[in-house]
Amino acid sequence: MTIKEAIKKWNTTDKTMIKYLSEGYIDGVTITDNVVYIPDIGQPLNIGNVKFTCGKIYYYILKALDDQRYINSNMLKITEEQFELFLSALESSGYISVSTESKPKNSILRYYITPEGVNLIKRCKNEISIKKSGLIEINFNLNLNAMKIL
Numbered sequence: 001m002t003i004k005e006a007i008k009k010w011n012t013t014d015k016t017m018i019k020y021l022s023e024g025y026i027d028g029v030t031i032t033d034n035v036v037y038i039p040d041i042g043q044p045l046n047i048g049n050v051k052f053t054c055g056k057i058y059y060y061i062l063k064a065l066d067d068q069r070y071i072n073s074n075m076l077k078i079t080e081e082q083f084e085l086f087l088s089a090l091e092s093s094g095y096i097s098v099s100t101e102s103k104p105k106n107s108i109l110r111y112y113i114t115p116e117g118v119n120l121i122k123r124c125k126n127e128i129s130i131k132k133s134g135l136i137e138i139n140f141n142l143n144l145n146a147m148k149i150l
Contacts, residue, residue, distance in 0.1 A: 003036050010043035020044050024074035041109065045069040052077055054138050055127040057086055062121045062128075065096060065113040072108065082138065087111065089136050095120055 001009065007017050020026050021036075028039040045064040050056060057076050064071035073083035087108070090096045095117035099110050120133060130137050 001038050001040055003038065006038045012043065025072065026070070027072055041070045042068045043070065044075065045071045047075055053127060054135075055130055057138075058090065058128040058130075058133070058135055059121060059124065059126055061086055061090060061108070062095060062113055062117050064108065065111060066118055066121060070108065085138050089138065090117070093134055095133075095135075 003017055003021075006012075007014065021029065025044045026038055026041070028041075030037045042064075045060060045067065047060055057078065060076060061071060063069075073080045076083065078086075087096065091098065091111070095114055096111045097114055099112055101110075120128060128135065
């Protein structure tokens with residue numbers, strides 16, 4: 001879809017769309033004949049300015065899946081490898097599952113939230129307790145300047 005179509009579909013503003021694009025919040029953007037095309041995905045989850053912890057990253061991934069919104073590593077200020085670790089931990093704990101539909105390998109689109117995952121995010125406000133959930137603590141060193149997309 002084009003930028004104008006995405007703005008209309010997601011009921012957002014030009015300014016928000018520019019933020020999504022400039023900060024790398026949408027994967028798979030292509031340009032053909034000077035037209036920008038955006039994949040037909042759910043609207044990116046609006047996270048805002050958050051100090052990320054493991055529990056918050058787990059929460060936002062589950063929240064995006066539950067709301068059928070889009071999320072990627074750039075939005076969480078982590079690397080793609082770290083994002084995959086979080087997804088693997090959620091999958092092995094039974095909070096998300098891999099869809100049987102054909103989806104891109106390294107994408108949130110290949111997952112769906114399980115009933116256990118829905119129950120988990122309903123029990124917490126905006127951060128998941130690592131100890132109570134059985135999820136593993138993933139060590140990540142946030143270097144916000146290194147993660148900035150120029």
